[in-house]
Amino acid sequence: MATLYYNQVGIIDRYGVGKHALDKEIDKLRVRYNKNPLQGSQFVRQENATGGVYTEATFGTSLELPRQNEDSERVPMATPIPGYKATGTVVNYRLGLQVEKSYVEDDLKGVVRKQCSGLLNSGRMLVEYQIAAYMNNLTSSSYPGADALALVSASHPFERREQGTWSNLETGAALSLTTFSTARKNMRKRTNEFGYPNPLTVRLLQVGADGEQKARELKTAEKNPENALNQPNVWRNDNWDYFVYDFQTSTTAWNLFADVPEEFKGIVYVNRVQPNIAPLEGRDMSTDIVWGQRLRIRSVVVGVTGYFLQHNEGA
Numbered sequence: 001m002a003t004l005y006y007n008q009v010g011i012i013d014r015y016g017v018g019k020h021a022l023d024k025e026i027d028k029l030r031v032r033y034n035k036n037p038l039q040g041s042q043f044v045r046q047e048n049a050t051g052g053v054y055t056e057a058t059f060g061t062s063l064e065l066p067r068q069n070e071d072s073e074r075v076p077m078a079t080p081i082p083g084y085k086a087t088g089t090v091v092n093y094r095l096g097l098q099v100e101k102s103y104v105e106d107d108l109k110g111v112v113r114k115q116c117s118g119l120l121n122s123g124r125m126l127v128e129y130q131i132a133a134y135m136n137n138l139t140s141s142s143y144p145g146a147d148a149l150a151l152v153s154a155s156h157p158f159e160r161r162e163q164g165t166w167s168n169l170e171t172g173a174a175l176s177l178t179t180f181s182t183a184r185k186n187m188r189k190r191t192n193e194f195g196y197p198n199p200l201t202v203r204l205l206q207v208g209a210d211g212e213q214k215a216r217e218l219k220t221a222e223k224n225p226e227n228a229l230n231q232p233n234v235w236r237n238d239n240w241d242y243f244v245y246d247f248q249t250s251t252t253a254w255n256l257f258a259d260v261p262e263e264f265k266g267i268v269y270v271n272r273v274q275p276n277i278a279p280l281e282g283r284d285m286s287t288d289i290v291w292g293q294r295l296r297i298r299s300v301v302v303g304v305t306g307y308f309l310q311h312n313e314g315a
Helices: 101-106 118-135 177-188 209-220
Strands: 045-048 053-059 082-089 091-100 202-207 241-244 254-258 267-279 289-303 309-312
Touching: 053 267, 053 289, 082 267, 082 289, 091 101, 091 118, 118 267, 118 289, 177 202, 177 254, 177 309, 202 209, 209 241
Parallel strands: 045 267, 202 241
Antiparallel strands: 053 082, 091 289, 202 254, 254 309, 267 289
8 A cells, every 4th residue: 555745844855745746657647536615604693803802792682571551650661681792702713835846847737727726615614614613513511602501401590580481402213204303392382581471483394314214204294204104394485495415424313493583593603804815925035935825814703692493413
């Protein structure tokens, strides 16, 4: 078995990464297939930071119901309920790449520029993994929402403490027509901080690669795929869809996302500096390393609320 090696990390030279481009016996030098999916943006809301820290809080407009009160009596007063605050510190990310001058001069295949093209894609993949870190840790307190609990919990406190708690965590069970229906029902039974109905309808069923077949059955089967009595699939023509998230690490988990406007999405991707590439400055001028480039990003993902999703760890 051949052993591959890199002569100098960060430098494309004649002896390591670039040696095949100088080999006259190689008739064709072909780029490897590398289709990296960009999928996570649909789960997050994008915002810009004006400084090194991004902070977001909510406010409410709901009030208690009017009380019986005569015109001669003092008007009972009400106050909207403030919301929780979420904060994230913007992180600086960089990556560089340089090319040896002799390699550029001797490149027989004309691939040197293509070899450097992966720098921007590396930045895109960083964004995907930043989002995936939250999506794969929805029940972890290391990835909290504004209420200091994990985005998915059975005991989220309402903003109005007298109202108690609410849950977006299902009892762990495999995806089926029954468990799908139960999760839909629980989203439909959401209330606000005063206990008034605040129903959510399902927009998206999200699964990992292992859940694709079952998700497709639930969406497309004319009959109940789990019942032998010829019962119809009651959700087939309802206004929802499914999505296979290739960055999901769990083989069993699945999520329902509510049909709400973009501004209400509960996970926020915050840009301070968009992924960008610039010439690499400050190199040792005594070396013949030419046209180095560096990628730079400043960003953070902030969890605000899991109110608009329903999570099941599966089984």
